[in-house]
Amino acid sequence: MNSSHFSISLHILTLLDKVNGQLLNSEYIAGSINCNPVLVRKELANLHKHGFVQSKEGKGGGSTLAKRPADINLGEVYKAVKQKGLLGESKNEPNPDCPVGKQITQQLNKLYSDAENALIKDLSLKTLKDFSLGFD
Template sequence: MNTSSRFTVAIHILTLLAHGGGEQMTSEHIAGSVNTNPVVIRRLLSLLRDAKLVTSQVGVGGGWLLARPPKGITLRDIYRAVEGSTLFPLHSNTPNPRCPVGSTIQSALGGHFEEAQLALEKDLERTTVADLVKEVQTLAR
């Protein structure tokens, strides 16, 4: 299963940007909050930019900005941006085509897996970055 913290860190980044209130923020500053290397942050930010969730500006005084209001960014958007592949991969070796189960199990599973992933994403859609900013502000006082 998904064993990376990319999703968590990506949410952290966007919440931080929203928390900043529209000010440009450098990858180094973000890295200070996440407690990692700026290059790791930039790698994630470039995925988020591909998904049109953030914009970047190079040069002095440059940095990163949200491309949309925090209320318009859901956890599902972030999930899709950074966790490209499917939730449940199929077999690494194709099963035995001469077995009734082996020859059919993958297509039987496909629909169920897709459905389950949609159920997950539908739940993720319920929470926006704006919600998280509000929660963080409540917790931090």
């Protein structure tokens, strides 16, 4: 993941929470986010794959939450949405002839994975319901 995926997913989930089971279509959602509907549909496809939303195709179709907001944990959402590591994960290949270069990638990955777990643990303390209640 990077920047926007998590933001967009949370925006979508919040909207779906707020309308209480009503189906929202991708164009409406995109209007709230101010982005392209296809981007929303891709994000919805991922949320669907991970069981957070349900979609209905065809006329009058749209998406709705597949779980109760109190059962949607933000740490889980993060993990579902994440595509690459938060830190690092570059295609850079350090010099294998240098003792530091040879091991740095592995060492950094370990460090990053610990740090990211701390972040996920923090996110896991909150549910969509909590997040959504923060809005007026």
